[in-house]
Amino acid sequence: MIYYAASILLILIGMYAVLVKKNIIKIVIGLSIIDSGVHLLFIAIGYVKDATAPIYSRPGLEAGQMVDPVPQALVLTAIVIGLAVTAVALSLVIRLYDHHKTLNINRIRKLKW
């Protein structure tokens, strides 16, 4: 339960940063925090009380004793995707700073109409 609350809170904190913070690096940090929140939510719904990790590392383990592996597999993918997005975003930040000499998003709005 508390995991749900925590992850939703993380998502909201991240979104707040994206919506309010002026600094574009902050915005990217916000994006990665949102991602973290979603990942935590995924893992949390896959969790089963008193179960082990889904690895048959020792004999005698049974399927009924393990947590749901699917969300873990999905999160694995999602984390990598998040990294990719962050990397592209940061390269854009570098480009933007190179052109505008500022990180303030309010000053990077030449494209209006």
Added chain:
Amino acid sequence: MVSLTTLYEITFGGAILAFIAQHTIKQLRTFIVIVTSALGVYIVWRLPSQATDISFRLGDFQILWGVNEYSQLFALLIAVLGFFTLIYSIDFMKERERLGYFYMNFLIVIGGMYGIVYSQDLISLFFFWEIMTWSSFMLVIYCCDDAQSIGLKYFVFSAIGAYAMLTAIVLIWANLETTSLSVLFENFTNLSSGLQITVIVLFIVGFGVKSAMMPFHVWAPDAYAISPTPFTALFSGALSKMGIWGLGIVLLKLAAQSGFYVWVQDIVAWIGAITALLATFYAIVQTDAKKLLAYSSIGQLGYIIVGLAIGTPLSIMSALFLAMLHGIFKAMLFMSAGAVFYRTGSTDMNEVTGLIRKMPWTFLTALFGIITVAGVPPLGGFAAKWMLYEATIQSGHYFLVIVLFAASTAAFLYLYRFIFSLFLGQEEKEYADIKEAPLTMTVPMVIMALFTLVVGVFPGIFINPIGNAMGYFGNYTFNWDVSSLLNEWGNHVDMMTVVMTIGAIFIIAAIFITIKNYRTTRYVTTKDIHTSGEIPTENENLTYAVDFYKPFERAIAPVLKRSIDKTYNLIAENLESAFDFLRYVYTGNGQTYALYVVLFLAVLMVFAELIFGIQL
């Protein structure tokens, strides 16, 4: 060989070939164009005897092309006018650029018009209608200066009309599941009466725009004036008749079946009459010959609309007669104005004067043209106007007839101005070495001029095909001689006698005046004008045509001031600034956009709770 498909293939194929030829072998281009249009005339001429209906499926629709007398009437007008204007254009357009573009679009317009009149279903009608619209738009913006905004105005109005039509088509499809015209005619009464009147109004708007009906006429004067003259001749002569063609169908085939017929008739007739009157007023105050002719066109179309709206056999006949005739004489007039432009470089009536001796054939054409417009015997216009008045009176529209008379009388004013300022009066020095227009221009003009004379003498050559065409609308029987008119009371008016008499008087008068004037006139320049002691400056335009109808202009100033055009412009400007305001939604700030996203999400969630009453 002679079938509708060949007609389309040849016309559209010729269009593309002309464009290709322009960019490869220039000499071939003119040849292709002329041959294409000549073949068009031939095929259209032979069609009634040989064509079979063509039917095939396109998408979900049954496309139906067929020939009937009504469409044949208009198709002949298109073919002949197309042929003449194209011949005329050979020399007229010789020096211009982008002729491939010009001729391609010209032929596409012609092909589109064929398509319209031969289509027997709404989809192909709309299909060709739009083809005609955009290709004529391309010709309107072909040249110069203000073409941009004028072309746009033309297209926007056309589009409004076309989309009104499309809405009607869509409504018909949604309710009757058909696009065939004949099925529509049969089942029209199955529609609910509200739908009936909606469809009728939408169609009237759709066709009314093309036939320059008030208040949708504002595109016409500018568009006619700005487009290259050979095309203007076709534009005013044939293209505007497409609107008439459609109005005929809507009024006589659709509206006649509905319970609102009387209302529709009266309203449309009045709109037509007002169009005729106002356009005439506007024409009087124009200083540009082409613009004058353009307004005159609108006025004449007004008469035709009145004729169609009244809906008695005689009035329909007069309307169609006038439509055919208008196609010819307006083409003549535009061509003669074009010939003047070709030689002098201007159609401004305040500039160009006294060309009668320099360009006699052009003058003759113009003279025949204005006589026809005015509806004076011996030329064809008389018969048409005469029938119209008679029909109007018979059907009891007395006020209407007064308006029409007023418009007709006022028309003399602008016609007089046209011929007087361009051809009569003083010769200017600057136009001293002007020659008659080249043969390719004069020949078509003169042929058509003679044709109006022939029609005047033998109205039957028009009346009989028109009588056949009217078979499309019902069983009207006519059995008239070639050279006489018939009124309701059974009196024959023998046109031959009338023409002979008037012709003799005319010739005698002309000889008399000429002889008398030659003795007394002396040569003066336009500068030799009494100016009450003030010395006219060099750049002051003192041609007598300036302020030709000053008092009249003053008299109708209140009418002119409230221009519909201005109202439209005002609406357009206000809309644009409203759109401008909307554009501020896009602030350029990425964060704001992100905020919109969350806003959208939050609003949806709240709505979901409100609408679905979700238990949380």
Added chain:
Amino acid sequence: MSLSPVQFIAVPLFAAFLIPLIGKASKETVKLVPGIVLLYLSYVALNLFPRGLERPIVEHIAGFNPPFGITLYYGPLAAFLTTLVTLIGFVIWLYSYKFIIREPFEKYYMLFMLLITGSTGIILTGDIFNMFVFLEITAIAAYSLTAFLRDKDGAEAAFKYLLIGSFSSTFVLLAILLIYMQTGTLNLADIALKMADVPITMKIFILILFITGLGIEAEIFPLNGWAPDAYSQAPSPVGAVFGGIVVKATIYALMRIVYLMFNFHSVLHFFVIMGVITMLIAEMSAMRQHQIKRMLAFSSIGQMGLVIIAFGLGTEPGVRAALFQMFNHALIKTLLFFSAGYLVFHSGSKHISALDGLGRDKPLTSFFFAFGALAIIGLPPFAGFWSKLYILLSVADAHLVTVVVLILISAVIEIVYYLRVVSRLYFKRETATDVRRTPLSGLAAMGILAVVILFVGLYPNTILDWLTPAARELMNTSEYIRTGLHLNSGLLSINF
């Protein structure tokens, strides 16, 4: 190797991996690779198409039966869209051949190939998380391509796109999470089967998240703030990629999900409303644009609004009309972006006012622009006419006459701003002319598109006959579930 739908994804991917190696040997050869790949894909498309129409091919990746493995579903709809993507991709490559000459162009082609992979993946996949992955591939490729010119505006546009695109992926991910939580499966067909048991609250929230998430890339108002910037600042072929490929794939994803999982009628009407708003606001904004590509972008949004309206009707004619419109819009907007690209290149300015008189100077390019403008307005005899007509007819069939009128009003606005540009093109200009010529590859690309547009306009049945089964597939959910789940056709695709 036998033909299989997976090649639509695997072959461009392979090519993208291969390009850097080829680039080491010869940089010029790199340019040819996407062309060869796309030609091969069109061969595949042509071969698979009849089979897909006859009977959907369900490819089980790695041989696991659904719902335990990822499946590819190649039915009539996917067949239609993959063919479209291949065709558009090919012309875009042809156009780019001489247009993208800036270093590092091999990266451009890699990104382009990956974008093709992503969009065909979205179209083909039968698994929702897989769809997310491909959405991300498409999106990241799109961000990078937007900033490809590395100028000030490109970076700004790409950043905005990325910002909103990240929101999109977050919401889609959340929706997938909720779906997995509720149904315990990720296979689309299986989800559709189990969705009936999901409580309505959950269903609606999943739907809302999907609409928001996918609506961002499908350019629904007010989620489309990124679009005008990205379209206009990316290199011209990339603008065509957005309008022709990315948006189409996303709309497909949205509609597949909505039709498959949510069967409320009121929801579909919501789409009609959203479509109308999107269309009207976009067209009105387009009218006031000063930059030609921005104008095209707004027009693109407007057209998407039209597509959404037609999808939102929820009737078979509606869906068919929407698909037809997607097809036509992809072709026509690509043509417009191509010609606008060279017009901008020749005039040296992105502004419309700089285009005066280019019709004289660059007759063919201007001709193609005029051609595209007439086509997109929906004038006969071009392809756009039929799809607009079909949309109007299907809307009228649903008794939404107001919507018909609104669509036509927006069409009038469209006429104003397009023809304003066209008549400017044929304006006189006294300034010096640009001596550079439009390269043949660019003209060839435009020529192909123009021919196809005209052909479809004259023979709409060629496309419509394909579209009817495609529309039926989208409408017929139970058939999708049946074939998607129970047919053991890992063998099917190979034993032909």
Added chain:
Amino acid sequence: MEWMTFLVIGLIILLIIAAVFAITQKDLILAVIGASAVSVVLSILFYILQAPDVALTEAAIGVALTTIIFVITIKKTKRYEE
């Protein structure tokens, strides 16, 4: 398992604090360190939730690589928020 619950609650509080720190801190380097702290805590939480694979990934990617690229970016741009 009472201590486990407390540990989890503690970690989550830490998580939230780190996240808030990350987005409020004016010094971007510190903000990034805050973000990486989020990742560290998250990684531990993943482990507690029996997802060692994800924990490992989060540790390698979230803590190390993401942080590094952030730091590089900040080095190339500006350290302090205006």
Added chain:
Amino acid sequence: MRKVIAVLLLGIFGYYIFALFVNVPFGVRHDNVGQHYLEHSVQETGAVNIVTAIVVSHRGFDTLGEVTVLFLAATGLGAILYDKKGKKRRLQNASLIVKVASKLIYPLIILLGAYVFVHGHLTPGGGFQGGAIIATGVLLMFISYRRFETNHNALSWVESLAGMTFVTIGLAGLIWGTSFLQNILPLGTPNTLLSAGVIPLIYIAVGFKVGAELTALLDNMLKTIK
């Protein structure tokens, strides 16, 4: 102003999302595809790490996409940060202690990374984790030694070849098996290194690819403008 609106909207959003989760029980077993995997994956794929089995086998297509995404990020980054002029890292040399230490640790890190991805089917971890670990190792060297250069040629070869290997394995499945990415090798005994069919192969390819890509990505970022 923006703050208030944002907080308000996020409040609404958060409230509804949270409300959705209030009734969701935590830590309860659901009957879903995950259970199927837990029960059958070992037989089907031969991997004892079920997450790996899912990632590489059942959802191998996702993994292909994932690799593609990283490749895409590296490519996109290269395109966005491309600069014609020669580029140099502008980092200072670290202190001697760091230098020596990193030189010692570097091979160990690489080894650890390799171990992680080779044993992906047996223990937690796999190609991504291993690749990321390798990249951090290289990063350490980047930081410590100003002149430490990676062989770009080799990097891009590795990147491309590894990616192509993945696709080729997939296509091999299509050729010799029944479908893309199908396992065409014997499964072997679970819980031994040489088991699980193509999974180790794929993970090795992924490991190399991810390692090379992340290294290239870091290199690119370190070297750009300024």
